[in-house]
Amino acid sequence: MRDLVAPALASLVCLAILIGLGVWQLERKAWKEALIDRIVARSRIDPPAPLPAFDAFDPARDEFERVRVHGRFLNDKETLVHGLAPGDTPGRALQGYYVITPLRLDDGRIVLVNRGFVPTELKEVARRAAGQVEGEATVTGMLRQSEVRAMFVPAPNPQTGEWFNRDVPGIAAAKGLATAGPSGVAPYLIEADQTPNPGGWPKGGQLRVDLPNNHLQYAFTWFGLALCLVGVFTAFALRRLRGETGNGETGENPASATATPPRP
Template sequence: MTREGTPDGAWRSLAVPGVAALVCLAILLSLGTWQLQRKAEKEALIARIIARARVEPPAALPRAEEWNPEQDEFRRVRATGTFLHASETLVHGLAAGTTPGRALQGYYVLTPLKLAEGGTVLVNRGFIPTELKDPGARKAGEIQGETSVTGILRGPEARTMFVPPPEPARGEWFHRDIAGIAASRGLTDAKPYLVEADATPNPGGWPKGGQLRVDLPNNHLQYAFTWFAIAACLLGVFAAFAWRRLRDTEAAPS
């Protein structure tokens, strides 16, 4: 007999469930801690984006060989050149609609800008709804001649498992594949990044620029709270289970 008259077998019967509970508890606590780390990282990223996109004055485009996503992405830049409208590419996407909670389905218009100093850079000129997919329906939005574009630098977008692969032959693109789009358009001198144009109105109103959100959602604190709450529940459930197991053993006739 052990303390309080509890048989050794009762304590031994708690060994396997206890180890399993400890493993689950360690996983839950690590997930909660990881979310707190992600929260700090996200806050630092948001501060960096805001500082680069809203505070810093527009800079010149970095040279292709000097492009460093860690240092340059989300930087506000200005580029001067001529749009190659015949080589525009449409990328499937969504944009905020006029009704809260409802998104518009359509495309982002990526148009090469032939730079005055040489080379080309893809410019995401903004969003158009599906009904304006045909360039003929928005001819008024074509900016002719030399122009200056102000916007935010963005690097290539990695395709996730839920995003369909591009079909260049059909002109179907589903993510920001800068190298793939440049190759499909024969842009051998394209920069390894693109410029997200600001909200300066285009002729005719389309495309609508300024779609890039710099106030990224940061829900990691509530995610961390959820994991820690589940860990607390696990402790409570195991404590109740162990107490009942020991109580029933004590009450059992010898």
């Protein structure tokens, strides 16, 4: 029995950790579902909300909110950001660019608008000149915070116009726009909806509110490991209690058994 004390304590500690991880994943599942519900509700606001104040933007509260703005596009300050978009064939993505164009609002402030996606062959403005919106325009879409560059995303090169993430302050600075603030450039951008652009390009409405929610299967994995641990320890303890060894012997001391010599 004493031989089981240390393994039992170690197994109890591991069991508590595995069960705790499973419970934590269930809590994360509930949190993720509530977050998805809030995002979907924001993205379907009708009528769209006005823009939040530039100096009071809170991503946790305002991101993915559906808004509508009116102004004039600054087409000469357009920026192309490398990206992918769903293609006509399931599972195959199109390679191209997202067209980020500043929109000067009626009060003089500026907000960047992701007007949508264009394939690589339409990178040059001359090949999609019909898609330029001249004059005043009304834009409806969802708010997004500035995109942080991930570890494996290449760094931008403003001199050559190579951008790989939607870096709002970086793009604004590269284009010579005013710094972010109450009277400058918004610290967020607008992902334009599917309203058709002249000439069909760029294609808006590329944003998908589709957050992964695999926490239930993660919880099952941790609880399953906990059950396996219980089974392994139970089998181990039974073998010890029965005096069995690893090669199937009974553990009885052969020296304790004496043979009775045959009688003459």
